[in-house]
Amino acid sequence: MRRRPLVSLVIVLMGGILFGQWIPWPIEMMLCLTSSFLILSLLVLNKRIISMAMIVLCIFSLGATSMRAYVYLPQDHLKHIAKFYKNKNVRLQGVIDSDIKKRTMFRGRKTSFELEVKYLETQWGWKKKSGRILVNVFREADVTYGDFILLDGKLYPPFSFANSTFSYQDYLSRKRIHLILSVKKGGHLEVLASGQGSFWVGQSLKIKNRLRKILDDTLSKNEAALMKAILLGDRTDIPQPINDLFIHTGTAHILAISGQNIAIIAALIFLLIKIIPIGRISQYFFTILFLIFYAFLTGGQPSVVRATIMAIVFLLSFILERQTEPLNTLALAALLILIINPMNLFDVGFQMSFTSVIAIIIFYPKIINLFPQESPLLLCKPIWWLIQSFVVSMVAWLGVAGFIAYYFHIVTPIALLANLFIVPFMGIIMGLGLGLLMMGIGMPVFSLLFATCLKVMINAMIMCAYLFDRFPWAYFYLTDVKVWSIVGYYLVMGMVFLLFANGPRIRLRKLKQISEI
Amino acid sequence: MLNLTKQERLVLLILILIILLGTIFQYVFKKFPRVAQAMSVIDSETIYPKMDxxxxxxTQLEALPFIGEVTAQRIVDYRQTQGKFSRLDELKIIKGISEAKFKRIAPFFKKI
Incomplete structure (x- = not known):
């Protein structure tokens, strides 16, 4: 029987995080509880069952503790005094701690970034403060990551839209942002010092901007917007009609960096590194380092981190000559992501990314084994590849359909067919896109040729998505989706899994017995 | 002599294929601009619902292909100062919208 110790561990940790979110006990109490369970579990190490129970409780309370610790606001946090500055102008000093986003607004531009607050001007002078805020400057501002700035504006909490499953307030609080500062067109913004941020983050943002420029210079506006999403994790420039095409056809996941992207990058980098005369283990290590850098470059979204961790474990298995266990590896990825930020548990990207992979790991082998392996039809490689792709597409879709229905109020039956065509396009587009970026840096003379091939592929994929979008009953919107209906959907999936858990022969025998009754 | 593994030979062949295809496509698109236009689905009016x-x-104008930030702002400025457009042709009055550009952007708008 396969050992998956991390799976139980991460489920208990998730339970603890949920407990910490719903039942906000004081953090001091949670720390005491966790320490107590840890000590108890050490004391009863020889008694297996009691020791296991203590360890489970310890991990559970650790999850709750980390949740409380993550949402805990220190005494000098800006949120504690924000209510005293309602509708008043505030002056702050802080360090820009994110990429700079510039958007066109009505009559001008808006510059947005995240600021790590350092000081607040009060009637008693500048006071040391802490906290992370989102800053919207209603003009073009010449600032960059790592700038220590002085600015003034109005502070307010993020809006919460009624009758929506998406909460902007919750989304920002997961990033530890509880306040927004609006700086008017004529508002004061002054750069006091530069280079105050992390050197590595600064460098990765510079590289990201360089890569963005290559895409902007060689592709049209919309083609570049699509490639920025696929290669750099930046989806903000994709026009809504293009976004809608992918949403309606159930292929919006290709716009998020995930397993396929990471696999292609890893394969490409590993292939290129082979040219360098270094040992095999060193080649694996360099590939791992590059993947970590890439996850950094794309902003560390949960789906990227998940895929990167799984790829790293897979590569490490070659170095350590150990077999990997997919569910265990997935659990490791979840563990690391939740340790860094327990709020990721409530992130829709995290939920969908992991659910789709779990569905593939659990259901794909069961369903693919239903096909008679000896059939001459299946010996034909292209047909077998088509069947495998369809099954992967189907189980992934079934895995995330519940979440998509709940969060986006849409069901996309056409996804089963559309993914068969569009996902292979993605592999080619990804390869060409990476080639374009490499040529843009190393051999610009060839970058235009790569860009031309890429344009053909992108437009072929868009045409494909458009045609599937036109299918009758390709998608339909739901008006009211309750949480219990989604829970019920996944419970039914779980029951179906249990029915198939013992393998197809035993399942067929059982079905036969049921039919004979 | 070059001593390449099977994978390295495959990569080299793929690179050559991309460069060759890129050259062919570039030649075809330059010689037959209509082919380039027909191929550009992502920038075609088929994808976008017609705009008023x-x-x-x-922001909505800037989201359309071939309309940048400056042109979008000029269109809105013109509307505010001169009143609503009575014909699509009036777009040609705006600085930066030539006859050729007008032909590209006109299909994205509803007829007035």
């Missing part, structure tokens, strides 16, 4: 020129905001 007299209602569109700067």
């Amino acid at each position: 020129l007299n209602q569109a905001s700067v």
